[in-house]
Amino acid sequence: MISHSYHPYHLVDKSPWPLTASLSAMMLTAGLVKWFHQFNPDLFFLGILGVILTMIQWWRDITREGTFQGLHTYIVTIGLRWGMILFIASEILFFFSFFWAFFHSSLAPAIEIGIYWPPSGILPFNPFQIPLLNTAILLASGVSVTWAHHSIMEGNFSQALQSLTITVILGIYFTALQAMEYLEASFSIADSVYGSTFFVATGFHGLHVLIGTSFLAICLLRLYNCHFSPTHHFGFEAAAWYWHFVDVVWLFLYISIYWWGG
Numbered sequence: 247m248i249s250h251s252y253h254p255y256h257l258v259d260k261s262p263w264p265l266t267a268s269l270s271a272m273m274l275t276a277g278l279v280k281w282f283h284q285f286n287p288d289l290f291f292l293g294i295l296g297v298i299l300t301m302i303q304w305w306r307d308i309t310r311e312g313t314f315q316g317l318h319t320y321i322v323t324i325g326l327r328w329g330m331i332l333f334i335a336s337e338i339l340f341f342f343s344f345f346w347a348f349f350h351s352s353l354a355p356a357i358e359i360g361i362y363w364p365p366s367g368i369l370p371f372n373p374f375q376i377p378l379l380n381t382a383i384l385l386a387s388g389v390s391v392t393w394a395h396h397s398i399m400e401g402n403f404s405q406a407l408q409s410l411t412i413t414v415i416l417g418i419y420f421t422a423l424q425a426m427e428y429l430e431a432s433f434s435i436a437d438s439v440y441g442s443t444f445f446v447a448t449g450f451h452g453l454h455v456l457i458g459t460s461f462l463a464i465c466l467l468r469l470y471n472c473h474f475s476p477t478h479h480f481g482f483e484a485a486a487w488y489w490h491f492v493d494v495v496w497l498f499l500y501i502s503i504y505w506w507g508g
Contacts, residue, residue, distance in 0.1 A: 254321040256311070263304040270296030305464060312481065313473045323480050330484045334491050337454075341495050344447040345502065351439045352507055363507070364440050369432040370508035376427045377504040380420050381496065387416035388493045391462070391486050401476045403469065410466045413489070417459035424452050444503060451495055458492050461485040 274293030281287045312318035318326070352363045359365035371377060390412040397406035428445075435445040465482045468474060474482055 254319045256317040256319070256322045261304075261307065263300050263307070266296060267300045267304070270300055301460075309468065309473065309481070312478075313468075318478075318480070326480055326484070330487060334487060337491065341447070341450070341498075344443065344450065345498065347439075348443040348447060348503060348507065351443060356439075359438050359440070365438045368437060368440050370440075371427065371431070371504060373500065373504040373508055376423055377500055380423055381500050383416050383420045383423070384493050384496050387413045387420070388490060390416065391489050395482065395486050398469075398474055398479050398482060399476050403472075403474075406469055406474075407466070410462065410469060414459060414463050414466055417455060417462065417489075421452060421455055421459065424448070424455075447499060447503060451492070451499055454492050454495070458485070458489045461488060 270293050272293075273289055273296060277287065277290030277293045281290050351359075355361050355363045355365070364370050390409045394406045394409040394413065397403070397409060433441045433444075435441050462485050465474075465485045468481060
């Protein structure tokens with residue numbers, strides 16, 4: 247006879263999504279290498295498709311656990327909070343490596359690039375044009391997502407929907423402007439260490455903006471379907487924390503790479 251003990255913890259059910267996420271991430275990474283070397287993006291896009299399908303179904307399961315099954319108790323929520331905090335800490339270290347590479351190259355330029363920064367032949371972006379507009383957009387989105395958070399805590403779901411919609415639109419607008427900036431760039435990722443550090447740092451930040459926008463869009467859909475309450479809305483809080491992290495990283499990118507480094 248199996249005895250069931252009652253406790254405030256959630257023991258997750260068996261799930262295929264960690265396995266499919268790992269396989270999709272491996273296909274995505276291998277596909278990126280194949281794309282660079284053989285100019286064939288098929289495996290990369292297959293990996294992207296696998297990641298998107300896994301995200302949709304994994305988020306669906308977690309939403310079901312927390313919203314309908316009542317499995318996200320207070321203790322479970324504390325664990326989720328610490329998980330998100332440690333994830334953001336790991337992301338901070340991820341971007342720290344890019345800043346290290348940039349300052350290592352720019353503070354003491356090597357003779358191979360003419361002992362000059364930016365290297366000769368590189369025409370950097372004007373920091374007071376699109377980059378400044380993107381800074382204003384992200385700062386405004388940080389205000390609107392905070393507005394949405396306080397509206398949820400006060401039970402004002404009409405204002406929460408409005409402000410969260412504004413945040414998602416601003417995230418999409420930022421991505422569109424950065425894509426235009428990349429298309430108009432006078433240098434590429436292959437143009438010395440400046441091109442490499444610029445496109446890797448700003449490109450990974452752009453990827454994080456896309457992820458954060460998707461995260462907030464899912465929260466917008468959940469908010470529309472009345473999944474959040476003033477006391478139970480950690481899914482949205484996690485998205486808001488992530489978005490504020492993206493904002494702060496962009497401020498460092500703008501000041502160091504666009505303004506000082508240019």
